Amino acid sequence: MAATASSTAATAIDLRSDTVTRPTPAMLEAMVAAEVGDDVLGDDPTIIKLQEHMAKLTGKEAACFVPSGTMANGTAIRALTEPGDEIIGNHTGHFYLYESGNYAAISGCSVRLIEGDRGQFDVEDVRASMRPPDAHFPHSALVIIENTNNRGGGSVWPLDKIERVAAEARRLGLKVHLDGARLMNACVASGHTPAEYAARADTVSMCFSKGLGAPVGSIVAGSQALIRRVHRFRKLFGGTMRQSGYLAAAALYAIENNVQRLAQDHENARTLAQAIAELPGLSTDVDEAETNILYYEVDPALGTAADFSQRLEESGVRMLATGPQQIRAVTHLDVSADQIGQAIEVMKKLTH
Ligand SMILES: Cc1ncc(COP(=O)(O)O)c(C=O)c1O
Known part of the structure; x- marks a missing residue:
């Protein structure tokens, strides 16, 4: 039975998710050749190279490598909120539906959900979701935008819509996190750069282990101060790794070879x-x-x-x-x- 199941898995045309990809021989070669250190002690050169590269690519001051998209969202949410805060997001949001409720369990936040269209929403929705500045209510703190949107069928947010929503959020005193697990898909489909999409967000996350084909890993980028907090919460969540340069090498290979x-x-x-x-x-x-x-x-x-x-x-x-x-x-x-x-x-x- 086991042999049959595994041989079906090996030969199947597997369209369940873009997370099922296996590293190619060239990617594995890049991993084997990686120069590594101890990232907990801060001296893994390939992790440093990846983080600097991703900060530049997203137009942010700094970036932090994390094991998964869930931890990328979780550390960003924790860095941008305080327990008791409320998050505004779409009801199909990955952070809300598929991350074990970590916004509540780990960050102590509640959510106010927008119906939206294929995972997208507009300024009026954000305005309507904002709580009055009254001590009875939770404090509206953060807007999460997911681009591309998974449950929205890989929908791509128009850049001007993100700009409008993020500008309004800022005007209302809200922070913005861009869940860009598949941001590169959005960039290739639209012709915009990651930095253009990330410009008005406080933090942006991206996954290397989805369409980009790396086995493990995601990134969170933002200001120096926010990424210091992400780094601290990564440790608190148990996501700090040692010779993770091997994984960073796969991510660098993916960014260099698998985007177009x-x-x-x-x-x-x-x-x-x-x-x-x-x-x-x-x-x-x-x-x-x-x-x-x-x-x-x-x-x-x-x-x-x-x-x-x-x-x-x-x-x-x-x-x-x-x-x-x-x-x-x-x-x-x-x-x-x-x-x-x-x-x-x-x-x-x-x-x-
Ligand atoms: C939009 C989005 N964000 C975050 C994640 C979480 O990524 P991971 O499975 O690496 O935790 C996913 C996973 O599919 C996703 O689709």
């Missing part, structure tokens, strides 16, 4: 969306396939999303059931255009 190719993932996602939209019993909005994430609905005549994804799995295609009738597919560097074609053929067979 994200355009291919976006094209693959669009091809897949176009095919799905044509299949009987499946539906998706092709115009919403902006980057590498797409969601589609399964007609109950084909069973539940879990049933359909099980049949896909048995035919060597892995996708994630994300609702009773909803499935998510995510393209990435371990799935070629040819394999997208094969996945489409499988889906045709299962729907006809």
